Amino acid sequence: MSRRLLVVGLGLVFAASYATAQVGADKRRSGYQDMGEALQKMQDDDTANPGMLFVQLGGQLWSKQTGVADKSCADCHGAAAASMKGVATRYPAIPQGGDRPVDLEGRINLCRTEHQRADRLPPENRELLALTAYVAHQSRDMPIAPPYDHRLDAFRQQGAEIYRRRQGQLNLSCAICHDDNAGKKLAGVVIPEAHPTGYPIYRLEWQALGSLKRRLRNCLAGIRAEAWPLDASEYVAVELFLMDRAKGLKLETPAIRP
Amino acid sequence: MSNILVNAPKTARRGDVIEIKALILHPMETGFRPGPNGRILPRNIIERFTATWNGTEIFAMDMSPAIAANPFVSFFARANDSGTVVLRWTGDEGFAAEHRVDIAVE
Numbered sequence: 001m002s003r004r005l006l007v008v009g010l011g012l013v014f015a016a017s018y019a020t021a022q023v024g025a026d027k028r029r030s031g032y033q034d035m036g037e038a039l040q041k042m043q044d045d046d047t048a049n050p051g052m053l054f055v056q057l058g059g060q061l062w063s064k065q066t067g068v069a070d071k072s073c074a075d076c077h078g079a080a081a082a083s084m085k086g087v088a089t090r091y092p093a094i095p096q097g098g099d100r101p102v103d104l105e106g107r108i109n110l111c112r113t114e115h116q117r118a119d120r121l122p123p124e125n126r127e128l129l130a131l132t133a134y135v136a137h138q139s140r141d142m143p144i145a146p147p148y149d150h151r152l153d154a155f156r157q158q159g160a161e162i163y164r165r166r167q168g169q170l171n172l173s174c175a176i177c178h179d180d181n182a183g184k185k186l187a188g189v190v191i192p193e194a195h196p197t198g199y200p201i202y203r204l205e206w207q208a209l210g211s212l213k214r215r216l217r218n219c220l221a222g223i224r225a226e227a228w229p230l231d232a233s234e235y236v237a238v239e240l241f242l243m244d245r246a247k248g249l250k251l252e253t254p255a256i257r258p
Numbered sequence: 259m260s261n262i263l264v265n266a267p268k269t270a271r272r273g274d275v276i277e278i279k280a281l282i283l284h285p286m287e288t289g290f291r292p293g294p295n296g297r298i299l300p301r302n303i304i305e306r307f308t309a310t311w312n313g314t315e316i317f318a319m320d321m322s323p324a325i326a327a328n329p330f331v332s333f334f335a336r337a338n339d340s341g342t343v344v345l346r347w348t349g350d351e352g353f354a355a356e357h358r359v360d361i362a363v364e
Contacts, residue, residue: 045265046263047263047264047265047279047281048265048279048281048330050281050283050328050330052263052281053261053262053263053281053282053283053328054261054283056261056263057261057283060261204326207286207326207327207328208327
């Protein structure tokens with residue numbers, strides 16, 4: 001009798017530890033976990049995180065009328081806290097009636113040209129970054145959830161190929177640093193796993209908010225490759241691949257990075 | 259339109275020392291950097307930050323071009339009377355921004 005109990009007990013212990021191991025199997029790390037404690041506290045405190053200044057600015061722009069149509073974002077979408085919740089976890093995505101994926105900045109520019117009948121905002125424009133940060137902030141702490149859309153597969157595949165392709169004078173691929181050597185150090189700084197969890201990020205080196213596109217251009221310059229033109233589709237393809245790779249990790253927008 | 263984030267307690271006990279933290283959106287352009295066309299960008303910094311409590315100055319600082327963009331200032335003050343703390347930033351190109359916080363002292 002007691003022996004049978006023991007067997008059942010052992011079985012339960014095994015099942016429990018197996019389950020824990022499965023949950024703990026996700027070893028992916030957000031760049032947040034590789035920062036010092038001071039920077040983590042800076043990111044967590046909404047009145048010390050400079051990214052929140054841009055979120056505040058984005059909130060003001062959200063309800064400001066613009067363009068020929070003289071409409072604000074709020075006129076169509078209402079309160080962002082409800083309508084924009086979770087939106088950033090699903091981008092890049094293919095807009096209705098379109099055939100190519102756009103990132104969140106691209107979606108905001110589409111809204112500007114189609115509905116507000118205003119000019120496109122140029123890349124890294126402060127207002128565009130602020131609006132993007134404001135929209136993405138509504139999804140903070142939500143897991144990244146790329147959409148199941150088979151039309152995206154080809155673009156995601158293109159992103160994966162770029163990620164693994166050696167390029168530049170240093171002949172490095174993204175994967176060599178961010179997969180094979182992540183967690184080790186480069187010039188005294190921990191190499192992160194390159195999960196786009198907090199974009200647009202406030203990078204202390206930039207002293208400003210910047211997009212994933214800017215970060216990718218930095219990396220391309222770092223391996224001495226020629227950066228693609230600012231409107232190239234490669235950026236969206238790489239972002240698609242990276243968001244899929246980071247699926248399930250929580251969004252932190254606006255994140256601080258050193 | 260200026261963007262400011264302030265962290266200060268709404269209430270305090272008489273005699274308590276409280277911390278006030280303030281963050282403001284500002285480029286703090288040093289006046290030493292060349293722009294995209296090779297010309298030096300004109301200096302555009304916040305020159306002075308002051309804080310008053312019911313009109314009495316409790317903190318002031320001069321800022322220099324070496325201070326980073328979007329400066330964050332934290333300082334301590336003793337809570338003696340209920341009232342309004344006025345934070346003021348002034349600088350180049352006629353920059354002026356103000357933020358008020360009401361603090362109730364019991």
